[in-house]
Amino acid sequence: MAGGSFGPAGVAKERAEQYQGRVTVYVIIACTVAAVGGSIFGYDIGISGGVTSMDAFLEKFFHTVYIKKMHAHESNYCKYNNQGLSAFTSSLYLAGLVSSLMASPVTRKYGRRASIVCGGISFLVGATLNAAAANMAMLLLGRIMLGVGIGFGNQAVPLYLSEMAPTHLRGGLNMLFQLATTLGIFTANMINYGTQKLQPWGWRLSLGLAAFPALLMTVGGLLLPETPNCLIEQGRKEKGRKVLEKLRGTKNVDAEFEDMVDASELSNSIKHPFRNILEKKNRPQLVMAFFMPTFQILTGINSILFYAPVLFQSMGFGGNAALYSSALTGAVLASSTLISIATVDRLGRRPLLISGGIQMVTCQVIVAIILGVKFGNNQELSKAFSILVVFIICLFVLAFGWSWGPLGWTVPSEIFPLEIRSAGQSITVAVNLLFTFIIAQSFLSLLCALKFGIFLFFAAWITIMTIFVYIFLPETKGVPIEEMIFLWRKHWFWKRIVPGEVEGVEINE
16 A cells, blocks of 8 residues: 555555456446447548538538539649638537546546536537538537537546456457547448438538437436546545446455555545646656647548548549548448457557558558659549559558557556546647647648648658657556556656656555
8 A cells, every 4th residue: 555654655566466357248338338439529520521522511601612612623632722611620629629628627526427428418519500500600619519529528438448447458448439439430421421412401411410429428428337446536435346346247356446545545635637747757648648649640540531522532533432432441440440459458559559650651652652643733543543542541541540540549548647647638638639620720721732742741740650659658558557657667768757766655666
């Protein structure tokens, strides 16, 4: 137990080998239901790109884009370049950024479930407003409410999954969030493929159907048990132990329970987690909370998923072919997440991130070369090269789906000590949504300015992030969530920064 005369010290010794338990039906059901929260994020990413390529939607809200689209002489790379259209997509992520920071005290004080329910209700309201939108103000207000829902959901769900899952399966169960996200993207792409034939109101159906996953998330949040870590932090130790025993399927949970109690004692002594996260001892976690979500977005994946129909139309695909191609990439992303779930707790986080990075760089460079050589301002790609581009983009999406897609969420959610976990996850989500906003708002302008060079721009970032992982990220596979601190103290670089003692308690490595 933590001790010393300086107050609570957190987890003072490693007890991972003493952890007992098995995978129970209870933990699988709880994690699966919670992960549905990821589907609202994915549904919106997938639906936005399809809706913004529908003529009826463009004609009603973005008439200038509609006119430009009708003119064949317009530059292939520039015909969708409109800041208003970008604002429709990106306003949601700015709202999500702000709400994710608001979600931190809610998640810490009232529990993970409270934030999941708040997120579901907000998304429900946003979906209703968008489906009924009669003017731009109504449309943007709906997007902002969707953003609030995503901010709360993305802040709470990965935390919930990491805390509920047993150590040896934490990676796989946490990735249910990403699986739900990818299934949401795929579902949205298939819905767009159907609704674009329903003129002139198909776009309303696409936007309104977001209410379904939002309803599932809200009801699920009300029915789920709270995490034992959260219950213990709130002072409900007996209830927390009972939930832990039920999750692990055994009464022998003393070691894991003691780790949670130690962590909660330190957590409750911290009154300002956002201030505490800036301390030197938390520097590695803060660096990862910033760079993991930043790099996830700078892979360029959101640009491809947001604007896949627009991107494919710019390359000369017809409207139906563009939506069909983006539905294909959505299916690839969903299936590739299954690869990650199956391998992450056997191979580890680092091998997946590094191998995925290498494959993504290769794909981006190949696409850039094809477009640079074969695709000009007023040209269309030949059928053979069009198929090749879609195939290479699918290989890129496949690599993202087993690496940075799920692990960009999993790694940050599992590395923070309890006292700053909610604040840390809020920073992760806020940074993710900030860069999502920046890329969403600037992508169409970047595409117009850089043309095929946009793919080389993202390839350069993927190279940097792959090197970053190789040098700075330790392997978190099989390390209990409350004992992550020992990992940083053993890492060749971070041990120079993180102190080897915690407030009077020596650490035996």
